[in-house]
Amino acid sequence: MKKIYLKDIAKSLNLSKTTVSLVLNEKGNENKISVTTQKRIKNYAKKHNYVPNHLARGLSRGKSDTIGLIIPNISDIFYAQIAGHIEKKATNYGYTVVFSSSHENAKNEQKLIRSMVNRQVDGLIIASTQQNLKNIRQLRQNKFPLVLIDRHYPEDSSNYIIVNNFISVKNATNYLLGLGRRHIAFITVKLELEAIRQRLLGYHQAIKEVYGDVKQELIVELNPKNYDREMKAAIEKLLNQSNKVDAMIFSTHYLTASGLRELKNLKINIPEEVALVSFDELSAFDLVDPPITSIMQPVEDMGNLAVEILLDEISGLNIKKHKKVVLETELIIRKSCGA
Amino acid sequence: MKKIYLKDIAKSLNLSKTTVSLVLNEKGNENKISVTTQKRIKNYAKKHNYVPNHLARGLSRGKSDTIGLIIPNISDIFYAQIAGHIEKKATNYGYTVVFSSSHENAKNEQKLIRSMVNRQVDGLIIASTQQNLKNIRQLRQNKFPLVLIDRHYPEDSSNYIIVNNFISVKNATNYLLGLGRRHIAFITVKLELEAIRQRLLGYHQAIKEVYGDVKQELIVELNPKNYDREMKAAIEKLLNQSNKVDAMIFSTHYLTASGLRELKNLKINIPEEVALVSFDELSAFDLVDPPITSIMQPVEDMGNLAVEILLDEISGLNIKKHKKVVLETELIIRKSCGA
DNA sequence: CTGAAAGCGCTTACAG
DNA sequence: CTGAAAGCGCTTACAG
Numbered sequence: 001m002k003k004i005y006l007k008d009i010a011k012s013l014n015l016s017k018t019t020v021s022l023v024l025n026e027k028g029n030e031n032k033i034s035v036t037t038q039k040r041i042k043n044y045a046k047k048h049n050y051v052p053n054h055l056a057r058g059l060s061r062g063k064s065d066t067i068g069l070i071i072p073n074i075s076d077i078f079y080a081q082i083a084g085h086i087e088k089k090a091t092n093y094g095y096t097v098v099f100s101s102s103h104e105n106a107k108n109e110q111k112l113i114r115s116m117v118n119r120q121v122d123g124l125i126i127a128s129t130q131q132n133l134k135n136i137r138q139l140r141q142n143k144f145p146l147v148l149i150d151r152h153y154p155e156d157s158s159n160y161i162i163v164n165n166f167i168s169v170k171n172a173t174n175y176l177l178g179l180g181r182r183h184i185a186f187i188t189v190k191l192e193l194e195a196i197r198q199r200l201l202g203y204h205q206a207i208k209e210v211y212g213d214v215k216q217e218l219i220v221e222l223n224p225k226n227y228d229r230e231m232k233a234a235i236e237k238l239l240n241q242s243n244k245v246d247a248m249i250f251s252t253h254y255l256t257a258s259g260l261r262e263l264k265n266l267k268i269n270i271p272e273e274v275a276l277v278s279f280d281e282l283s284a285f286d287l288v289d290p291p292i293t294s295i296m297q298p299v300e301d302m303g304n305l306a307v308e309i310l311l312d313e314i315s316g317l318n319i320k321k322h323k324k325v326v327l328e329t330e331l332i333i334r335k336s337c338g339a
Numbered sequence: 340m341k342k343i344y345l346k347d348i349a350k351s352l353n354l355s356k357t358t359v360s361l362v363l364n365e366k367g368n369e370n371k372i373s374v375t376t377q378k379r380i381k382n383y384a385k386k387h388n389y390v391p392n393h394l395a396r397g398l399s400r401g402k403s404d405t406i407g408l409i410i411p412n413i414s415d416i417f418y419a420q421i422a423g424h425i426e427k428k429a430t431n432y433g434y435t436v437v438f439s440s441s442h443e444n445a446k447n448e449q450k451l452i453r454s455m456v457n458r459q460v461d462g463l464i465i466a467s468t469q470q471n472l473k474n475i476r477q478l479r480q481n482k483f484p485l486v487l488i489d490r491h492y493p494e495d496s497s498n499y500i501i502v503n504n505f506i507s508v509k510n511a512t513n514y515l516l517g518l519g520r521r522h523i524a525f526i527t528v529k530l531e532l533e534a535i536r537q538r539l540l541g542y543h544q545a546i547k548e549v550y551g552d553v554k555q556e557l558i559v560e561l562n563p564k565n566y567d568r569e570m571k572a573a574i575e576k577l578l579n580q581s582n583k584v585d586a587m588i589f590s591t592h593y594l595t596a597s598g599l600r601e602l603k604n605l606k607i608n609i610p611e612e613v614a615l616v617s618f619d620e621l622s623a624f625d626l627v628d629p630p631i632t633s634i635m636q637p638v639e640d641m642g643n644l645a646v647e648i649l650l651d652e653i654s655g656l657n658i659k660k661h662k663k664v665v666l667e668t669e670l671i672i673r674k675s676c677g678a
Numbered sequence: 679c680t681g682a683a684a685g686c687g688c689t690t691a692c693a694g
Numbered sequence: 695c696t697g698a699a700a701g702c703g704c705t706t707a708c709a710g
Contacts, residue, residue, distance in 0.1 A: 003481075005703065016681040021705060032679055051457040055398045056703035059686045064394060066437075066458075075423035077416055077622060084414030087440055096458065098405075098437050101426060118390040119405075119435065142342075260626050283416060284621045287599050289628025344687065355697040360689060371695055395687035398702045 004048045013040055020045075024052070058120060067310060068116035069099040070109060071127045078253065078280055078299065079127065082149065085303025086125060093311055095122070104191065104224060106131035117144070123310045127151055130193050145313035149306045151195050159313070161305050161325040165195050168295045168329040169202030172249060172277045177210055179337055181247035181275050185238045187259060188251035189224045199251045199279060217241060228258050235262045239274075247275040247337070253282050256292060271338035281332075291334035298327050343387045352379055359384075363391070397459060406649060407455035408438040409448060409465045417592065417619055417638065418466065421488065424642025425464060432650055434461070443530070443563060445470035452478070462649045466490055469532050484652035488645045490534050498652070500644050500664040504534050507634045507668040508541030511588060511616045516549055518676055520586035520614050524577045526598060527590035528563045538590045538618060556580060567597050574601045578613075586614040586676070592621050595631060610677035616670075630673035637666050 006024075010017045020041050022031050028038040044050075058064040067090055071079040087097045098121060102109035106129045113135050116124055123145030128136065130151050139146050140158050152160035176184050186203045188196060200219070207214045220234045238245040250256040256278035260270075268274055270290055278285065281294035305325055345363075349356045359380050361370050367377040383389075397403040406429055410418040426436045437460060441448035445468045452474050455463055462484030467475065469490050478485050479497050491499035515523050525542045527535060539558070546553045559573045577584040589595040595617035599609075607613055609629055617624065620633040644664055 006705095007703080017704080018682080018706075019680055022680095025705085027706095034679065037679080051453060053398070053703050054458040055394045055403060056686090057705075059392070059394045059398055059688085060703080060705045062686070073423065074413075074426060075416075075420045077414075077419065080416065080419035080422075081414045083419075084412065084440065087413060087438070091439065096437055096439065096454065098435055099426070100430065100435065101423065114390060115435065119393040257623055257626060264626070282621070282623045284596055284623040284627055287596060287603070287628070288623055288626045346687080356688080357690080357698080358696060361696095364689085366690095373695065376695080392687050395702090396689075398704085399687080399689045401702070 004050050006050075006052075009041065009044055009048070009050060013044055015041070024050075064120040064122055065094060066096045066098055066119070066121045067307075067314075068112075068119070068121035068124045069097055069126075070102055070112050070116070070124065071099065072104050072129070073101045074099060075101075076254075077283060078297070079150075081299045082127070082303045082306075085300050086307055089304050089307040093307070095307075095311075102129055104129055110135055113139070123147075123314045125149055125306045125310060128153070145310055147306050147310045147313070149302060151193055154194050159309055159323040161302050161309070161327065162195065163297050163302075163327050163329050165198035166202040166205070168331070169199045169249065169251075169279065170206045171202075172279075172293075172295055172331055173203050173206035175331060175333075176247045176249070176275055176277065176337060177206065179275065181337075183218065183241075183243045183245045184247040184249065185218045185220065185245045186249050186251070187220045187222070187234065187238075187255055189227060189255065190221045191224050196251060203249060218245065222255070227255060231255075231258045231262050232265075235259060235266065239266070239268070245274060247277070249277045249279070251279050253278060253280040253285075253294075256285075256294075257282055260288065260292070271336055275338060276336040277331075286334060290336045292336045293334045294332050296330045296332050298329070301327055343389050345389075345391075348380065348383055348387070348389060352383055354380070363389075403459040403461055404433060405435045405437055405458070405460045406646075406653075407451075407458070407460035407463045408436055409441055409451050409455070409463065409467070410438065411443050411466060411468070412440045413438060414440075415593075416621060417636070418489075420638045421466075421642045421645075424639050425646055428643050428646040432646070434646075434650075441468055443468055449474055456483070462486075462653045464488055464645045464649055467492070484649055486645050486649045486652070488641060490532055493533050498648055498662040500641050500648070500666065501534065502636050502641075502666050502668050504537035505541040505544070507670070508538045508588065508590075508618065509545045510541075511618075511632075511634055511670055512542050512545035514670060514672075515586045515588070515614055515616065515676060516545065518614065520676075522557065522580075522582045522584045523586040523588065524557045524559065524584045525588050525590070526559045526561070526573065526577075526594055528566060528594065529560045530563050535590060542588060557584065561594070566594060570594075570597045570601050571604075574598060574605065578605070578607070584613060586616070588616045588618070590618050592617060592619040592624075592633075595624075595633075596621055599627065599631070610675055614677060615675035620671075625673060629675045631675045632673045633671050635669045635671050637668070640666055 006017050006020055009020045019033060022028055023033055023038045023041040069086055074080055083099060090097050100112045109129050109132050125147050127150040128148060133153055136156055136158055146158055148158055148160040152162050188200060204214050222230045250259055270276055276292055278292050278294045280297055285292040285294055345356045345359055349359045361367055362372055362377045362380040408425055413419055422438060429436050439451045448468050448471050464486050466489040467487060472492055475495055475497055485497055487497055487499040491501050527539060543553050561569045589598055609615055615631055617631050617633045619636055624631040624633055
């Protein structure tokens, strides 16, 4: 079974490459190629297992039918889910997805963007480190189809799909206040992300509206590379304050998992002593002891919309609607807050 | 910032495309191109942000520097992790990864293989549905670089990297027997996979060695599309047998999660009434109530080895060592079995 | 209805 | 040290 090319088919059938190419691209009818010829070509192609070379096709048409996905980490269940939905949707439209993880490193991300561009992806979906404004701007100025997801650059006007981080956390905080929790800690990571900032601001806002001011000692910012080792000291400090903390909000699922591990080590009763809310969740958070109240993001919508908007851009349909999308989250109430 | 091509650089610098191409591919020295010329070219390229067209390059060299990854589902944490390790390793070697999910559908998988091949991936890593022997054979006969991962075809001699499913489950079953559990159920999915069969066989073997025979009513095979809805009835039936089940082994992480949910609904005490072992796990299984004893797969090794073997194949190093790799798992003991 | 030919943007053997 | 030219495998405007 040797590899077979357009010219082989043409020669064997005594036709030109043009005719064969046209027919195989379903342009036989519009070019009025006789049905018998079409049949002959298709049969021959199938019989000899003809597989077109996508590189050649792409080069010739200036289009690769590929979209690039750059995310912090494909092993993170949140991004894996988004990737899954993006892939499904993209496949439906005949696109293939190339993905790469930036590992929260701006230099990596920059390299990946370059690499994707030179691989001629038709468009890019990026959950950015938010440290690459220059590159993102450059893409946009070059009219490169692009949609940011999960994280955006407030100072840039690229398309994006994010979640209402501020309101989500504000509501969650109010929920805890409503349950009578008074000393609510907010545990987050030191990442220069607008999303993370908004989560913190949501907490701030809710607390301020009740108490007038926010106690700095209730806010813990951990090093993203090292949060797991810093968690223990952080939790202990929160618990040993003059006003012992009676609730904790974790700003990401991995912080929740890490924090919960520590709380269990310390034999803290949840929710009696400390109530817990997680922003985003791991797959088994409903099975955890106790089940964790979580702010759920609409991952499916995020993925689907990203692809839709991107494909609109690619096909030049610069539809104005929904280019900046802010989706709502849902607070799933479970037992980790009592009630 | 207009797009710039090799010929533009050549023209601007009064050189030929050859020279420019050679230099940009780090072949300047071996072609004795003067250092000054090299400098000029590199500077110009950087200044004007030259990005080579990978399609053209690939077409010309007959190599795309891309590897394809076909898995059942990128949203499954197990495959997401493998994908993560594959990506990391591949990136190190200058390769990009294209992935697609088959969703356990053989036809999909076949299409994906075709699609990847025509996209000129240099090699393929597949966690196959194991329903595509013909296609896999065809790839191998065409000397297409390929490594199967997680699931292999026993009747085919392609490279693979799998886990010792048989021993893993046999050991886990013996572990339960050793703890005094007598009525051990095995809950699995109806998937035509050698891996799944081996897990069942491991259970069989362990039970047989003690009891002489296996009771069919202790084995439950659920429909992969519908396991979540079938779980309730299955669990209830196991618990209502004349000999009430006192242990359950789940053959995949998602079955464990689903089963545990039911057991909790039914207020079954774990491990007092029923001990639990999971093949593979979800990220939070150590936080679950109770923490779940799990058979852990060496995902990192699996991913890394897959890439290494594949790249060896691609570069024509048909190194004979480790083309069929069977890795060991580890039984992580947690509280779900008591003890 | 069908074909000859140019072109996509690279690489590379060959020549000087 | 450097360049002209062929070739990778397609697509497509143009001509008949």
